[in-house]
Amino acid sequence: MHQRLKMALGHYETEEVQRNTAEQEHALGGDGTSGSRMMDQSLSALITEYGNRVEEMKQQLQHYQAQMGEMTLKLEEVTKENERLHAELKEPLEKQLEALPFVHLETDIPADEGVDKDQAVERWRTLSQEHDRLQQQYQEQVTKTHILMTERKKQNTNQQFLKTVTEQDVELEQLRKQLRQVKRDGQVANAKLEEMMVLKEKLQSQLERKEEDRISAQEKETASDKRLQQMQSSIKQLEIRLCVAVQDAEQLRAEKVALEEQIRELQAKSARLENETYDAVAKVQDCIQLLEEANLEKSQALFGEKQKEEEIKKLQDEMSQLAENTAARIRKEVDTAKKQCNLQVSRLTEEISALQMECGEKQSQIERAMREKRAVEEELEKIYREHREHESDSRKLEQLHQKYLLAEAAKDDLQRSLQMTQNKLKQLEMNSEEERSRCQEAICKLQSTLDSEREKSAFVSEQRLKLQQENEQLQHEMEGLRKLAVEAQQKAKIKISTMEHEHAVKEHGYEARLKEMEDTSHKSTAELRRLLVAQQKATNRWKEEIKILTETTEARISKLKSELRQQKLRSQELISQLEIANEKVTEDETLMMEYREYIDRLQRRLSQAEQRAATASQQSLVRFLLSxxxxxxxxxxxxxxxxxxxxxxxxxxxxxxxxxxxxxxxxxxxxxxxxxxxxxxxxxxxxxxxxxxxxxxxxxxxxxxxxxxxxxxx
Known part of the structure; x- marks a missing residue:
């Protein structure tokens, strides 16, 4: 039975070694292979221990068999020597007995001596036979004891084997748990793969959206560049118009001087208007304030025309002779002045309407820019929310956000300038309306004063000299005002040049920022593509690894199931063999008890027979030695x-x-x-x-x- 177990275990070990080599060739390695290797190592260690124990038992059996052989040889030698000595001594004793005198023996020895000798010889023979039989029984008993020892050792080995089987069952349960955990890990990995695929699709869609947003941003940048160019062209046109308006204002001032020479009665009003013009010139620092001066001069020219007409009427009533000569000249000058003023007024109205249209267009552009800004802010917020986890992208977005804030600040400045222009235009309109109302009031007053002036026409002739002197003073004052106007024009030109320089600097800054934005957008797209490629590679590698793991786990599960079945069959066989061995052990124990009882009885009989033989031999020896x-x-x-x-x-x-x-x-x-x-x-x-x-x-x-x-x- 031990040899059969050893052969079965050796066959199992060879099969497991072949299976492990095949697994190492096909599989890549993992926790399952380490577990199977550990199990195989434990099985090989148990098998080697079992083989060593069996070899030790075999050596002990051989040693005991050699000792038994030596004892049997010695017993045979002793029996042969006893027989030889008995034969050698028997012949001389018989000869001596024959040589002895027979008469004395008959008289001395009783008649039953021959019968006692025969009985003693028969007893000796029976004793020798019993001795041989007892030696055989002893040898059988020794062999039985050896068998019992071997069976006990076999039981110990069986118990150890059962322990190993239980340990293997525990290891198999642990391996099953590990397999379950591996299955769970595989399911978790599959779920993670699905999540990664979903994330990949989301990222691809986000990248597509970002590319679309980038294209739209580029389009918006191009549109904004076009708009900036349009704004620059419109600013240049406005500057040209401002220059024209300044020239017109100068012409109007010259006409005003000519009209003031003729108008002497309105010194106080002209002084007030001059003070207002002086204040306006002092306040005018921008190109738009010059338009206010042009409007004021236009109103003064209209007012002067009305005053001139009233003076002409007064002169016609008071001085008929001088009025005829001067009236024609004054009418011609008034007509020309009217035409020029009307032309200037029409031009100014057209310019105001054009400026209003431009303001409306700028307002629409500002609204569009605000909408685009809101859309860009929303897009930036989306991009910022989507790319909060990416630190590198967040830094780039912060830079973009700062650049965007700078652009917004520039836009706010432009909006403020537009609002200032609009406010100034509104103020100009309000001032023009007020001046019109004032002119109407002044016309009414002048009509009332015409009557009084007709009465005072005589007084006018007296005051002409004074007025001429005052005109000279006014000319000097006008020269001062012209100087101030020239200085204001120079200041305005300097401011315009500084504005142009600042605008050019801003343009260069915007162009550099646009280039940086394009470079950063190209870099971000390249990085995103590289990340996508790396992610696709990682997902493909994870898929392959998961496939390999699933295949290896399925193969291990199938192998473990087959091993479990084989081990169950082997355990059933060993259990059946153990039951048979236990039955045999119980039978052998019962036989041993019976043999012990039988041996005790035989020993008692031997002791009794030896005592009887001793007494008989003593008696026979005494009798024989006496003879x-x-x-x-x-x-x-x-x-x-x-x-x-x-x-x-x-x-x-x-x-x-x-x-x-x-x-x-x-x-x-x-x-x-x-x-x-x-x-x-x-x-x-x-x-x-x-x-x-x-x-x-x-x-x-x-x-x-x-x-x-x-x-x-x-």
Whole structure:
């Protein structure tokens, strides 16, 4: 049974080694392979231990068998020597008995002596047969004890094997748990893969959206560039118009001087208007304030025309002669002035309407820019929300946001400038309306004053001299005003040049920012594409790894299932074998009990037979020694302790010394693992003595079945 188990385990080990080599060739390696290797290593270690134990048991059995063979050889030698000595001693004893006188023996020895001798010889034979039979039984018992020892060792090995089987079951359960965990991990990995695929699709859609947004942003940038160019062209046109308006204002001032020379009665009003113009010139720092001066001059020219007409009427009433000459000249000048003023007014109205249209267009553009700004802010917020996790993109977005804030600040400045222009235009309109109302009031007043002036026409002639002097003063003042106007024009030109320079600097800054935006957009698109490629590679690699893991786990599961089935079958076979062995053990134990009882009975019978044989041999020896004088000795004895079960017998031979019958030697043969009896000597020699001394020695050394062949022992 042990050999069969060893063969089965060796076959299983070879199969497992082949399977492991095949798995190492096909699979990439993992936790499952390490677990199977550990199980195989544990199985190989258990198998090697089992083989070593079996080899040790075999060696012990061989050693015991060798010892039993040696003992059997020694027993055969002893029996052969006893038979040879018995044969050698029997012939001289028979010859001596034949040579002895027969008469004395008949008289002395009783008639039953021959019968006792025959009975003693038969008893000796029966005892020798029983001795042989007991030796055989002893050998059988020793073999049975060896069998019991081997069975006990077999039980221990079976228990160890059961322990290993239970450990393997526990390991199999752990492997099952690991397989379940691996399956769960595979499911989690599949879910993660699905999530990654969804994220990949989302990122692809986001990238497409970003590309679309980038294209739209580029389009918006181009549109904004076009709008900036349009704004620059419109600003240049406005500057040109401002220059034209300044020139017109200068012309109007010259006409005003000519009209003021003729108008002397309106000095206070002209002074007030001059003060207002002086204040307006001081306040005018921009190009738009010059338009206010042009409007004021236009109103002054209209007012002057009305005053001129009233003066002409007064002069026609008061001075008929001078009025005819001067009226024609004044009418011509008034007509030309009217035409020029009307043309200037029409031009100014057209310019105001054009400016209003431009303001409306700018407002629409501002509204569009605000809408685009809101759309860009929303897009930036979306991009910022989508790319909060990417730090590098967030930094770029912050830079873009800062650039966008700068653009917004520039837009706000433009809006403020537009609002200022609109406010100034509104103020100009309000001032023009107020001046019209004032002019109407002044016309009414002038009509009322015409009557009074007609009455004062006489007084006018007297005051002409004064007015001429005042005109000279006014001319000097007008020259000062012209100088101030020239200075204001120079300041305006300087401001316009500074504005142009700032505008050019801003244009260069915007162009550099646009280039930076384009570079950053190209870099971000390249990085996003690189990230997409890396992510696609990672997803493909994860898919391949998961496929390999699933295949390896399925193969391991199938192999583990097959191994479990095989181990279950083997465990069932071993359990059946263990049950059979336990039944055999119980049967052997019952047989051992029966054999022990039988051996005890045989030992009791042996002890009784030995006692009887000892008494009979003593009697026969005494009788025989009495009949003989010479002492050739032949003794077989055993110790009293040999009657106890389990102790081997002690055999000894008293070998006679034929040449020197006064001396004899004691030789003994002991069984192994038996303590030597202190009363028995291995060899001894005696001087010639009486038979009683020898018998005493035999009794003291617990010698039985001793025969004496000396005639003097009677």
């Amino acid at each position: 003989t004088k010479s002492i050739p000795y032949f003794c077989i004895w055993s110790s009293e302790e040999s009657s106890s079960p389990g102790n081997p017998a002690i055999e000894a031979n008293l070998l006679p010394v034929l040449h020197d019958p006064s001396q004899f030697r004691v030789s003994m043969n002991f069984q192994p693992n038996y303590p030597k009896d202190p009363r028995v000597q291995t060899s001894c020699s005696f001087s010639s003595g009486t038979c009683t001394e020898i018998m005493d020695f035999a009794r003291t050394s617990s010698v039985y079945n001793c025969k004496c062949f000396e005639e003097s022992c009677k």
